[in-house]
Amino acid sequence: MVCNAPPPFDSDAGARVTAMQRHDALPGARHPVAGGDAMFQLDNQLARDRYRRLSPGYDSATRRIEPVRRQAIDALCLEPGQRVLDVACGTGKSLAMLRNAVGADGAVVGVEQSSEMLRLARRRVADAGWDNVQLVESSVESAPLAGPFDAVLFVYTQDVLQSEAALARIFAAVRPGARVASTGLKLFPWYLGIANIWLLTVSYSYFTTFRGLRRPWLPLASYVELHGVRPTYFGSGYVVSGVRRRPAT
Numbered sequence: 296m297v298c299n300a301p302p303p304f305d306s307d308a309g310a311r312v313t314a315m316q317r318h319d320a321l322p323g324a325r326h327p328v329a330g331g332d333a334m335f336q337l338d339n340q341l342a343r344d345r346y347r348r349l350s351p352g353y354d355s356a357t358r359r360i361e362p363v364r365r366q367a368i369d370a371l372c373l374e375p376g377q378r379v380l381d382v383a384c385g386t387g388k389s390l391a392m393l394r395n396a397v398g399a400d401g402a403v404v405g406v407e408q409s410s411e412m413l414r415l416a417r418r419r420v421a422d423a424g425w426d427n428v429q430l431v432e433s434s435v436e437s438a439p440l441a442g443p444f445d446a447v448l449f450v451y452t453q454d455v456l457q458s459e460a461a462l463a464r465i466f467a468a469v470r471p472g473a474r475v476a477s478t479g480l481k482l483f484p485w486y487l488g489i490a491n492i493w494l495l496t497v498s499y500s501y502f503t504t505f506r507g508l509r510r511p512w513l514p515l516a517s518y519v520e521l522h523g524v525r526p527t528y529f530g531s532g533y534v535v536s537g538v539r540r541r542p543a544t
């Protein structure tokens with residue numbers, strides 16, 4: 296099988312994780328302004344409240360991300376019979392592609408904390424009649440995740456990527472050597488700074504923390520050997536993939 300992992304763009308993607316994750320956020324992270332700290336706090340309750348309102352229009356509002364969803368799923372190189380985790384699966388827009396790739400003998404598990412988003416995902420599963428797609432309603436941080444998983448997908452999951460507790464929970468259930476792929480929003484390069492004002496204006500309601508938005512994938516590098524990052528949407532998005540490292544003993 297030919298695996299479409301993204302070619303390296305920033306091949307040093309994982310190496311700088313410690314220093315950059317602490318400092319490479321919006322300028323306000325280093326020079327807090329009044330109320331600025333709140334922009335960097337994760338807030339699961341706020342996220343639930345927002346997605347309650349966003350859920351009815353979510354699929355239509357996000358239809359433009361389908362090409363990068365496809366790229367991220369391709370980078371997982373899924374094979375029939377594998378067990379794949381769809382992190383913060385939302386309305387379940389990735390489920391059909393994942394289910395097609397792992398087949399009837401594999402398994403897809405989606406975890407999602409918004410009841411309203413998950414209700415739409417459940418409808419997809421029921422309509423398709425998949426009996427090997429399991430949906431778990433929970434914040435990732437406390438989700439009962441029945442691993443080991445062979446692959447993990449993160450599609451537009453800024454808040455989860457910036458949550459140490461969520462990543463620890465996920466990767467405790469992922470086998471070494473498993474493929475991991477993520478796609479999402481990132482800030483434009485600094486020389487297009489003005490465009491970031493537009494970007495944040497149209498996207499801020501989809502996440503609660505602005506932490507790490509220059510390189511949102513960096514927290515993954517604690518668990519994943521990253522193979523490279525491909526910029527998308529003129530630098531306002533990314534696709535990254537890699538392989539779950541063997542945990543240190």
Ligand SMILES: C[S@@+](CC[C@H](N)C(=O)[O-])C[C@H]1O[C@@H](n2cnc3c(N)ncnc32)[C@H](O)[C@@H]1O
Pocket residue numbers: 339342343346357382383384385386387388389406407408409412433434435436449450451452454455458461501
């Ligand atoms: C931008 S949507 C992406 C949904 C989906 N991955 C997709 O491909 O369309 C972000 C999702 O993350 C969920 N979410 C945010 N924080 C979460 C957490 N800590 N645990 C579980 N779900 C979370 C939200 O409820 C929302 O459904």
